[in-house]
Amino acid sequence: MAIVTMPALSPTMTEGKLSRWIVKEGDEVRSGDVIAEIETDKAVMEVEALDDGKVTTIAVAEGTEGVQVGTAIAEILADGEDSTIGQAPAPAAVPAPTSAPAPTPTASPTPTPVASPAPVATPTPAPVVPAPVVPAVSAPTAHKAHGGERIFASPLARRIASQKGVDLSLIKGTGPKGRIIRADVDAATSAASIMAASAPQRQPAGNMAPDTGERSSLNANSSMRMVIAERLQQSWQQAPHFFLDMEICLDPLLSARKSLNEAAPDGVKVSVNDMIIKAAALTLMKHPRINASWEGEHTRQHHHADIAVAVAMEEGLITPIIRDAEAKGVYAISSEVGELATRGRKGGLSPHEYSGGSFTISNLGMFGVSSFTAIINPPHSAILAIGAGVEKPVVRDGEITIATMMSATLACDHRVINGAEGAEWLASFRRFIENPVLALG
Amino acid sequence: MAETIFDLVVIGGGPGGYVAAIRASQLGLKAAVIERENMGGICLNWGCIPTKALLRSAEVKHLAENAADFGLEISGITFDIKKVVERSRSVASRLSAGVSHLMKKNGITVISATASLGPVVENPGGDNARTITLDNGEAITGRSIILATGARARSLPGIEPDGQHIVTYREAMMPETMPQSLIVVGSGAIGIEFASFYRDMGVEVTVLEAVDRILPAEDEEISAMAETIFSRRGITIHKGVQLTGVEVRDGRVHASIGDTVLEADRMILAVGITANTEGLGLEETAIELDRGHVVTDSVMRTAEDGIYAIGDMTGAPWLAHKASHEGIIAAEHIAGQSSGHGLKRDAIPGCTYCRPQIASVGLTEKAAEEAGHTVRVGRFPMLANGKAIALGDDEGLIKTIFDAETGALLGAHMIGPEVTELIQGFVIARTLETTEEELMQTVFPHPTLSEAMHESVLDAFDKAIHF
Numbered sequence: 089m090a091i092v093t094m095p096a097l098s099p100t101m102t103e104g105k106l107s108r109w110i111v112k113e114g115d116e117v118r119s120g121d122v123i124a125e126i127e128t129d130k131a132v133m134e135v136e137a138l139d140d141g142k143v144t145t146i147a148v149a150e151g152t153e154g155v156q157v158g159t160a161i162a163e164i165l166a167d168g169e170d171s172t173i174g175q176a177p178a179p180a181a182v183p184a185p186t187s188a189p190a191p192t193p194t195a196s197p198t199p200t201p202v203a204s205p206a207p208v209a210t211p212t213p214a215p216v217v218p219a220p221v222v223p224a225v226s227a228p229t230a231h232k233a234h235g236g237e238r239i240f241a242s243p244l245a246r247r248i249a250s251q252k253g254v255d256l257s258l259i260k261g262t263g264p265k266g267r268i269i270r271a272d273v274d275a276a277t278s279a280a281s282i283m284a285a286s287a288p289q290r291q292p293a294g295n296m297a298p299d300t301g302e303r304s305s306l307n308a309n310s311s312m313r314m315v316i317a318e319r320l321q322q323s324w325q326q327a328p329h330f331f332l333d334m335e336i337c338l339d340p341l342l343s344a345r346k347s348l349n350e351a352a353p354d355g356v357k358v359s360v361n362d363m364i365i366k367a368a369a370l371t372l373m374k375h376p377r378i379n380a381s382w383e384g385e386h387t388r389q390h391h392h393a394d395i396a397v398a399v400a401m402e403e404g405l406i407t408p409i410i411r412d413a414e415a416k417g418v419y420a421i422s423s424e425v426g427e428l429a430t431r432g433r434k435g436g437l438s439p440h441e442y443s444g445g446s447f448t449i450s451n452l453g454m455f456g457v458s459s460f461t462a463i464i465n466p467p468h469s470a471i472l473a474i475g476a477g478v479e480k481p482v483v484r485d486g487e488i489t490i491a492t493m494m495s496a497t498l499a500c501d502h503r504v505i506n507g508a509e510g511a512e513w514l515a516s517f518r519r520f521i522e523n524p525v526l527a528l529g
Numbered sequence: 530m531a532e533t534i535f536d537l538v539v540i541g542g543g544p545g546g547y548v549a550a551i552r553a554s555q556l557g558l559k560a561a562v563i564e565r566e567n568m569g570g571i572c573l574n575w576g577c578i579p580t581k582a583l584l585r586s587a588e589v590k591h592l593a594e595n596a597a598d599f600g601l602e603i604s605g606i607t608f609d610i611k612k613v614v615e616r617s618r619s620v621a622s623r624l625s626a627g628v629s630h631l632m633k634k635n636g637i638t639v640i641s642a643t644a645s646l647g648p649v650v651e652n653p654g655g656d657n658a659r660t661i662t663l664d665n666g667e668a669i670t671g672r673s674i675i676l677a678t679g680a681r682a683r684s685l686p687g688i689e690p691d692g693q694h695i696v697t698y699r700e701a702m703m704p705e706t707m708p709q710s711l712i713v714v715g716s717g718a719i720g721i722e723f724a725s726f727y728r729d730m731g732v733e734v735t736v737l738e739a740v741d742r743i744l745p746a747e748d749e750e751i752s753a754m755a756e757t758i759f760s761r762r763g764i765t766i767h768k769g770v771q772l773t774g775v776e777v778r779d780g781r782v783h784a785s786i787g788d789t790v791l792e793a794d795r796m797i798l799a800v801g802i803t804a805n806t807e808g809l810g811l812e813e814t815a816i817e818l819d820r821g822h823v824v825t826d827s828v829m830r831t832a833e834d835g836i837y838a839i840g841d842m843t844g845a846p847w848l849a850h851k852a853s854h855e856g857i858i859a860a861e862h863i864a865g866q867s868s869g870h871g872l873k874r875d876a877i878p879g880c881t882y883c884r885p886q887i888a889s890v891g892l893t894e895k896a897a898e899e900a901g902h903t904v905r906v907g908r909f910p911m912l913a914n915g916k917a918i919a920l921g922d923d924e925g926l927i928k929t930i931f932d933a934e935t936g937a938l939l940g941a942h943m944i945g946p947e948v949t950e951l952i953q954g955f956v957i958a959r960t961l962e963t964t965e966e967e968l969m970q971t972v973f974p975h976p977t978l979s980e981a982m983h984e985s986v987l988d989a990f991d992k993a994i995h996f
Contacts, residue, residue, distance in 0.1 A: 440902075
């Protein structure tokens with residue numbers, strides 16, 4: 089029953105050369121037999137028959153170049169079937185076989201100017217499977233960019249990029265002849281992690297448009313910027329975000345902080361943020377579902393709270409990771425954040441100090457932001473956005489009193505986290521913030 | 530000469546300076562090198578090369594003495610130290626002549642003098658330039674300057690080398706007579722090479738080291754194995770000791786380590802080096818020093834406009850090949866052809882030509898762990914390598930260290946026959962950023978010592994075949 093059409097060997101292929109027929113008209117073929125060879129500028133592929141039958145027509149001669157994808161190249165008929173080539177168009181209602189990778193030629197392929205007996209219109213595509221054979225020119229390996237260009241990158245750069253989900257085609261190589269080296273991938277991931285918390289980046293002074301009278305000007309995007317764009321766009325498009333918002337009373341934590349600071353070792357000053365890190369870490373241990381990463385086939389469960397903390401810098405942000413925060417005291421967290429932030433500002437962090445992690449906290453309270461939503465920083469499944477602590481009238485036991493309130497907005501990846509799970513997490517987080525003594529438990 | 534303005538003036542004609550001048554000349558710059566002694570510097574005249582010649586004599590002697598192991602009979606082996614030194618000197622002078630020829634071939638002006646930086650000359654033909662004053666009363670002018678003055682042996686406070694009983698590397702490589710006993714202070718590459726040479730020549734050798742292991746820059750396992758082998762060769766090693774005083778009495782050196790006094794005919798001081806920064810006029814410039822070394826950026830620029838510094842004077846590792854690479858980086862930057870990346874310091878190999886040889890690149894196991902890596906370590910002993918057994922030289926170990934997560938080759942550490950020739954394989958691997966996979970897929974020729982490198986990589990991933 090089948091019209092065999094010119095298969096697409098790659099998503100971008102539009103035409104190819106029919107280099108060789110393995111069968112001739114009148115041959116009996118069985119499903120899986122190789123019937124022809126197709127050649128593109130990159131590879132030679134075999135075309136297999138998926139049905140048993142007899143080759144009744146060969147519509148495109150061997151050696152024909154520029155055969156459009158979808159063009160009928162042959163017909164294989166089982167006993168008793170009638171030829172459709174040269175007959176009226178097949179009814180539009182005929183569904184394309186779902187198993188066939190060949191595209192449905194709805195776009196009315198141009199008939200080939202060869203021995204085709206009659207113009208062919210919208211034939212039912214035959215189920216053909218192109219099988220890779222010998223690479224003709226260069227190996228069509230996975231090391232290709234979307235456009236088919238070969239990407240030159242060191243083996244280590246490739247491996248780290250694949251581990252961190254970085255698209256090599258977006259990175260500009262700085263190695264010999266533009267080869268992508270490890271440092272380029274590290275720079276790209278560091279840029280992505282610097283951006284982690286969807287925080288505003290201040291425009292560096294040197295980048296301001298010169299006063300040329302033009303109303304706008306074009307600035308080339310750096311490769312770092314491209315990776316940031318790619319990663320956050322990917323997160324926003326692939327991770328179905330939902331947001332949970334809660335108002336949390338900060339007063340008990342503020343007084344606990346006062347006591348902590350009175351007893352603090354020299355040089356340590358605990359910030360509200362340090363305590364939020366600790367509370368979030370403890371909450372993650374209580375609700376491990378939030379401390380996970382979506383990896384398609386499976387979900388990776390993290391067993392420690394490795395918290396990426398967005399730290400404000402003069403020219404943007406950096407997000408060093410406090411590892412095993414659940415097991416660290418607030419003083420230790422405070423010193424570590426301080427130390428990492430200081431080195432981060434000098435650009436002195438190693439990749440392992442800012443990549444990976446399992447959860448992000450972004451605090452824009454110091455800018456006076458009352459509440460905001462943040463984009464999840466892959467591979468994390470959630471990000472906690474903290475607003476400013478503000479004194480507000482609140483009703484307590486039927487009376488209006490003044491309390492310092494802070495908003496906490498949890499953005500969750502719905503692929504990993506259900507609404508109720510996110511809500512339970514946030515409620516537990518509030519309990520830790522409003523009862524700092526629970527951290528002892 | 531004062532009328533000529535050079536595009537580049539290099540001060541120091543060692544392996545950093547002369548290489549920088551050649552590269553600059555290849556890129557079309559008019560270059561001059563000022564050298565106060567011999568072209569080729571310490572490396573070629575008083576370091577790397579002549580010591581390799583000495584060690585070769587020691588190796589041949591060792592083989593001859595063990596000829597019976599190979600079914601040969603050689604008797605009555607003696608040596609004449611004068612001839613051994615003579616050979617070493619002729620090797621050095623042949624190479625120094627070669628460098629002079631290279632200078633001529635590349636149209637580089639070589640000036641035999643001691644130089645110091647003079648004042649900046651404003652706008653001679655467009656660019657600023659700087660005068661360089663020479664000790665012969667003349668001066669030359671250069672648009673860019675590369676300082677490549679190297680380093681010299683460090684001395685210990687209170688212990689003054691007298692050139693006879695207490696010596697440094699220079700006298701140590703030109704002994705007129707052989708001592709019966711020798712104390713080597715310092716167990717870095719230089720100290721250990723001399724210890725190995727003198728021991729093979731029949732001298733009673735004692736090595737003193739301040740820290741708790743010999744060859745402190747190497748991986749701990751390599752240090753330990755080296756110590757075992759050296760001790761078996763009859764070298765006495767005292768670790769974790771401080772030299773508290775040295776006296777020369779009746780032609781003998783008396784070295785005090787606390788209450789213990791060691792006696793020997795001679796003492797070699799090999800306790801590190803000091804950068805040659807004096808007398809250059811650096812004080813008049815913005816050039817910064819950090820613990821005695823000139824501070825540079827990744828393209829070897831100092832803080833003073835137009836002045837670069839390379840090699841030993843810029844700090845560790847104090848190796849000729851590091852100096853040469855820095856010279857090329859500086860010359861290319863001056864010619865406007867910067868490669869963008871500075872020298873990858875963790876991809877600079879280090880070699881010690883003692884018996885057995887030692888070579889390494891990258892992080893030691895301990896340093897890798899301290900840097901936060903989860904490591905996979907591979908080990909392969911030379912005693913399981915066919916070629917090593919055939920050579921009759923099967924003592925040694927090849928150790929490789931990988932990052933468990935990324936498969937990056939973090940370091941390689943070797944001790945054994947010809948490992949100084951083998952290490953480049955791992956250096957290339959690091960430079961090309963291979964992972965364990967490419968190293969495993971590489972076909973190593975059989976039978977070679979290099980197969981032990983392959984097996985070590987396989988062992989790191991529990992796939993070793995022959996052990």
